[in-house]
Amino acid sequence: MAKPYKYEVFTHIIEQQILIGTLRAKDRLPSVREIRSLYKLSMTSVQNGFEYLVMKGLVMSSPGSGYFVREVKDENIPDIQTHFSPVIRDESFMKNMILTSQQTSDVSSFNHAVPGDLLIPQKLILRTMQEVIREKGATLLRYYPSNGLELLRRLIAQQMAKYGCTLNPDELIITDGALQALTIALRSVTAAGDIVAVESPCVFSVLEVLSSLGLRVVEIPVHYRHGFDVEYFRKICTGHHVRALIVTPNFHNPTGILMKDEVKKELLAIAGDHQMCIIENDMYSDLYFGEERPRCIKSFDTKGIVMMYSSFSKTLAPGIRLGWLYAGEWYSRSERVRFVLGRSVSPVYQELVLKLLQGSSYERHLRTFRKKLEEQATRVLDVVRRSFPEGSYFHRPEGGYSIWGQLPEGVPMEKFWRYCDRHQILFTPGYTFSFADQYPHHFRIIFAERISSESIALLEKTGVKAHELLLER
Ligand SMILES: Cc1ncc(COP(=O)(O)O)c(C=O)c1O
Numbered sequence: 001m002a003k004p005y006k007y008e009v010f011t012h013i014i015e016q017q018i019l020i021g022t023l024r025a026k027d028r029l030p031s032v033r034e035i036r037s038l039y040k041l042s043m044t045s046v047q048n049g050f051e052y053l054v055m056k057g058l059v060m061s062s063p064g065s066g067y068f069v070r071e072v073k074d075e076n077i078p079d080i081q082t083h084f085s086p087v088i089r090d091e092s093f094m095k096n097m098i099l100t101s102q103q104t105s106d107v108s109s110f111n112h113a114v115p116g117d118l119l120i121p122q123k124l125i126l127r128t129m130q131e132v133i134r135e136k137g138a139t140l141l142r143y144y145p146s147n148g149l150e151l152l153r154r155l156i157a158q159q160m161a162k163y164g165c166t167l168n169p170d171e172l173i174i175t176d177g178a179l180q181a182l183t184i185a186l187r188s189v190t191a192a193g194d195i196v197a198v199e200s201p202c203v204f205s206v207l208e209v210l211s212s213l214g215l216r217v218v219e220i221p222v223h224y225r226h227g228f229d230v231e232y233f234r235k236i237c238t239g240h241h242v243r244a245l246i247v248t249p250n251f252h253n254p255t256g257i258l259m260k261d262e263v264k265k266e267l268l269a270i271a272g273d274h275q276m277c278i279i280e281n282d283m284y285s286d287l288y289f290g291e292e293r294p295r296c297i298k299s300f301d302t303k304g305i306v307m308m309y310s311s312f313s314k315t316l317a318p319g320i321r322l323g324w325l326y327a328g329e330w331y332s333r334s335e336r337v338r339f340v341l342g343r344s345v346s347p348v349y350q351e352l353v354l355k356l357l358q359g360s361s362y363e364r365h366l367r368t369f370r371k372k373l374e375e376q377a378t379r380v381l382d383v384v385r386r387s388f389p390e391g392s393y394f395h396r397p398e399g400g401y402s403i404w405g406q407l408p409e410g411v412p413m414e415k416f417w418r419y420c421d422r423h424q425i426l427f428t429p430g431y432t433f434s435f436a437d438q439y440p441h442h443f444r445i446i447f448a449e450r451i452s453s454e455s456i457a458l459l460e461k462t463g464v465k466a467h468e469l470l471l472e473r
Helices: 008-020 033-041 043-055 090-100 124-143 151-161 177-189 206-214 230-239 261-273 328-340 347-358 361-387 413-422 455-472
Strands: 058-063 066-069 173-176 195-200 216-223 242-247 277-281 305-310 324-326 402-406 444-447
Touching: 008 043, 033 043, 033 230, 043 066, 066 090, 066 173, 090 206, 124 347, 124 361, 151 173, 151 216, 151 242, 151 347, 173 177, 173 328, 177 242, 177 277, 177 305, 195 206, 206 216, 230 242, 230 261, 242 261, 261 277, 305 328, 324 328, 324 347, 347 361, 347 402, 361 402, 413 455
Parallel strands: 195 216, 195 242, 242 277, 277 305
Antiparallel strands: 058 066, 173 324, 305 324, 402 444
């Protein structure tokens, strides 16, 4: 066997990196000096190595600037042997991830449950972020307290007090978003194998958290008129030891339903009778279309059995990784779980949200955002109710930004989804909202992107197609 060239110690690594995409076209390669000292090679060996890469067509040299990865046309890709096997990913997880986060264009993506680029207060956020960086400087590079900034916790508690909800800021924990808050809450009150009740339909991300913690799930149907199937829940609690109930009483995702206050109180009574903890999701409460923010279950809780969580992903921007958990009597366990999930939430996000809450800009943004969402809800609802075949149902949300729709049994759904796929119209299919495949004819329409006349035309076209599919049978 031929003796390997000395330079192969580094050229082989560069070739691999180009092949698997760690290095991409126009990326700068390490300098001759860096390679020399890293691999203890002579100058000549390093230069020979680079020449070899250039000859192979992988790299180009730019006099005075160094070596760069070349743009390679498909047919010229050299044949390099690799030892890397493809990454194996869970098929249904990947499918659900794509269905909830893929984006085609602003006009046809009705699947992404976060404020669209045009509705995010970009200028306000970016300007405030710059102010924070200027004012706080290098202190932002330190660890912050693992339960979060004290002033931020106090401001959140003050905000919630306006809605009749008294939270002790010392029992609040700042988290990296709502999903982390939910994970901490569940890890504090349950152990693998416990039974947890959720609303049905339930978003895929929450189901995924439950499954990753090895919890058993009972799905309790929501109710269009008053919010929740209390009788069914009562029956389940009599026969099983349900440890916790996860519930979004205000503008539940995906249905947009607002639970009646009497139902909130009934849930509290049932939970009290069965030594169960309620984990209340308050993410959408600020996005009400009515006169005022609805009450949360926590505000009726006199026994301290409600944990509560929220985040700013749905009201400001999903890239701001900041949420919170009110852990109450489970604080000490929650604090430890929070710690092991990461020493502290990014200081920049904590300072940013603190600054936004200290002024009136967040409130002002919410006022315009709510108005826009309500307007869009009406437009979307008008068009889908008018365009889809008789027997379809689209629920009018009372806040938030999702519409839950159901098509008549006769619509062949595989064909419907194939049509949407072909035309790149993205909704979230009903089957992602349950472990038990309960919603084959349902789908969620998100209206948190700016709804244009083109989006309206696409919804209309989809409705017409559903009609045709129904008639074909
Ligand atoms: C019910 C629910 N929980 C959690 C999340 C995720 O929120 P965050 O980005 O704050 O983790 C979402 C949105 O995707 C949601 O709808």
